Amino acid sequence: MGCLEALKPEILLSQTTFKEAREYIRKNIREYHEVEPGYRIFDVHIIGVPPLYIGIEGGDLIFPYTKPCHGTFVVKVPGGEEIARLRARK
Amino acid sequence: MTENDSRDALILLGCPQVPVQTSMALYLVHNLAQRGIRPVIAGTPAARKLMEVADPGRHYLEEMTDIDAAIDEITEKRRDFDLCFVFIHNDSGVAYAGTMAYISEARVYALIFGEHAEDLAGEIEFPCEVVAAKATHNPMPLKRRLDEVMQWAVLRR
Numbered sequence: 001m002g003c004l005e006a007l008k009p010e011i012l013l014s015q016t017t018f019k020e021a022r023e024y025i026r027k028n029i030r031e032y033h034e035v036e037p038g039y040r041i042f043d044v045h046i047i048g049v050p051p052l053y054i055g056i057e058g059g060d061l062i063f064p065y066t067k068p069c070h071g072t073f074v075v076k077v078p079g080g081e082e083i084a085r086l087r088a089r090k
Numbered sequence: 091m092t093e094n095d096s097r098d099a100l101i102l103l104g105c106p107q108v109p110v111q112t113s114m115a116l117y118l119v120h121n122l123a124q125r126g127i128r129p130v131i132a133g134t135p136a137a138r139k140l141m142e143v144a145d146p147g148r149h150y151l152e153e154m155t156d157i158d159a160a161i162d163e164i165t166e167k168r169r170d171f172d173l174c175f176v177f178i179h180n181d182s183g184v185a186y187a188g189t190m191a192y193i194s195e196a197r198v199y200a201l202i203f204g205e206h207a208e209d210l211a212g213e214i215e216f217p218c219e220v221v222a223a224k225a226t227h228n229p230m231p232l233k234r235r236l237d238e239v240m241q242w243a244v245l246r247r
Contacts, residue, residue: 037193069182072185
């Protein structure tokens with residue numbers, strides 16, 4: 001599993017709430033998958049209250065990244081093997 | 091032996107920018123330990139350092155861990171807790187508490203404080219015990235609310 005920082009994430013939404021991050025992904029990303037709180041992607045956990053979404057756009061993943069002091073960011077990174085793992089979920 | 095002998099509690103610290111957090115966390119740790127409940131503290135490096143410096147003799151602090159490591163252990167079912175206290179003064183705190191309510195079997199307590207305590211309490215839409223007080227510099231309003239709840243923590247499973 002890779003390190004998120006090393007993937008140089010593009011920040012689509014900065015210092016927002018986990019609810020606004022959810023809405024951003026739901027409204028702007030055509031393919032998105034619901035995951036449970038704590039779902040691990042690369043070296044980070046998806047934090048928040050369900051429903052939580054991870055989007056797929058081409059070869060990229062778009063997901064909420066919550067930091068205790070700075071709120072939630074929506075980030076976009078190359079998905080790699082995480083895309084297949086996400087799509088394989090029921 | 092009492093029923094508390096094997097019980098433990100996770101104390102999830104938020105961003106330490108609001109002064110009452112460290113003071114209330116130490117107070118909570120003390121009260122849990124007094125009742126035979128082993129406290130484990132998880133937080134950011136800065137939040138943990140504030141605790142360590144405040145208790146150089148380690149009279150109150152026992153185990154401390156990184157916040158992500160704690161979530162890792164719980165989501166991977168390697169560890170869980172009887173009680174979980176989440177310190178909340180911003181939206182991230184609500185998000186972490188919601189995550190704990192989902193991934194852990196622990197009874198979750200949302201300790202909400204700071205300037206926007208009432209608004210944040212209104213954001214809690216998951217099963218947990220809400221302990222909220224508008225406390226920023228003076229911990230007493232939150233301490234009073236916590237004292238009421240501590241009775242529940244030791245009496246109810």
